[in-house]
Amino acid sequence: MNNFSNKVTLITGASSGIGAALSLEIARQGGDIVLVGRRRERVEKIAREIEAMGRRALAVPGDVTHDGDIEGAMEKTRHEFGRVDYVAVNAGFGVAGRFEKLTIEDFRRQFETNVFGVLRTIYAAKELLIASRGCIAIVGSVNGYIALPRLAAYSMSKFAIHGLADSLRHEMKPHGVDVVLIAPGFVRTEIRHIDKTGIYRSEIKDRVPSWLQISAERAAQQIALAMYKRRPVKIITNHARIAIFLQRHCPRFLSAVLSSLSKRGLLI
Ligand SMILES: NC(=O)c1ccc[n+]([C@@H]2O[C@H](COP(=O)([O-])OP(=O)(O)OC[C@H]3O[C@@H](n4cnc5c(N)ncnc54)[C@H](OP(=O)(O)O)[C@@H]3O)[C@@H](O)[C@H]2O)c1
Incomplete structure (x- = not known):
């Protein structure tokens, strides 16, 4: 499968989890990749793996x-490749905690990455994407449809970018640019080991049962296909699809289920 041959994809949050897996998956499908993330050694290591596959990579x-x-990353992309065809706006983390334990500062920090970081990336990419009639994939979450207890800040941020994706899709269409909203359920990554300040801590336990999580590689295959086909929305994992269906058609039932799971400590 060479769905991405001669295409350049920039991915934010490419140093781990979904972003890292997506970088490798798109490279496997013939694409060249620009990897953005704060951890230099990680993005450089994945770039080397991609080059070993015979593709071009820029960390x-x-x-x-x-x-x-x-903005600097886009400029380097323009200089190195002369174009960008896909941008996966994926960098994000989760501020978790009971509402009364959180502060305005916690909400602000969550929005700086998950909302303003997304906006900053799209503004920086817009002209290049219009020039290539490209595609923006915004990585939201099932929490952009359903808010979970102890996840007010994260859910608010994902509802916000769900709104952004739905609005921007109409505005970008006349320019030939498609907007794809990716809404994953539980994916096995580092996200549930990151604290509310954005730092990885191995001692934080992932409370989501393993059978409810899919691998980042499987999620990446589905995201790459949705990007290639330019689907408006891609919900990933069966449990996410069922939960969103219940939210639409039986909201009271879903609320009771979430309450009960939360009391038993089975959610985030
Ligand atoms: N895993 C899930 O269950 C799940 C479910 C729904 C949605 N999502 C969404 O999927 C996306 C990827 O998360 P993941 O699950 O793959 O988690 P992850 O393994 O923790 O990866 C998050 C990525 O974001 C990057 N990042 C965080 N803050 C950043 C910043 N300020 N600037 C640049 N990069 C930043 C991290 O890299 P550095 O630390 O190196 O910067 C890392 O590469 C997030 O938007 C998340 O909300 C995940």
Whole structure:
């Protein structure tokens, strides 16, 4: 399968989890990749793996919350490849905790990455994507449809970018640019080991049962296909599809189920 041959894809949050798996998957399908993430050694290591596959890769260490980083990454992409066809706006993390334990600062930090980082990336990519009649894949979440207890900040951020994707899709269409909203359920990555300040901590236990999680590689295959086919929305995992169906058609039932799971400590 060579769905991405002669195409250049920039991926934020490419240093681990879904972003890393997506970088490798798109390279496997013939694409060249620009990897953005704060951990230099990680993005450089994945870039070397991609080059070993015979594809071109550019690692650009950067933080989507810093003015100039993502703009610089786009400039390097233009210089190195002359174009960008796909941008996967994936960098994100989760601020978790009971509402009364969180502060405005926690909400602000969540929005800086998950909302303003997304906006900054799209503004920086817009002209290049219009030139290539490209595609933006925004990695939201099932939590952009259903808010979970202890995840007010994260859910708010994912509802916000769900709204952004649905609005932007109409505005970008006349320019030939498609907007794909990716809404994953539980995927096995580092995300549930990251604390509310964005730091990885191995001692934080992932409370989501393993059978409910799919691998990042499987998620990446589905995301790559949705990007290639330019589907407006791709919900990933069966449990996410069922939950969103229940939210639409039996919201009270779903609320009771979530309450009960949360009391038993079986959610986030
Ligand atoms: N895993 C799930 O169950 C799940 C479910 C629904 C949605 N999602 C979404 O999927 C996306 C990827 O998460 P993941 O599950 O793959 O988690 P992950 O393994 O923790 O990966 C998150 C990525 O985002 C990057 N990142 C975080 N803050 C950043 C910043 N300020 N600037 C640049 N990069 C930043 C991290 O790299 P550095 O630390 O090197 O910067 C890392 O590469 C997120 O948007 C998340 O909300 C995940």
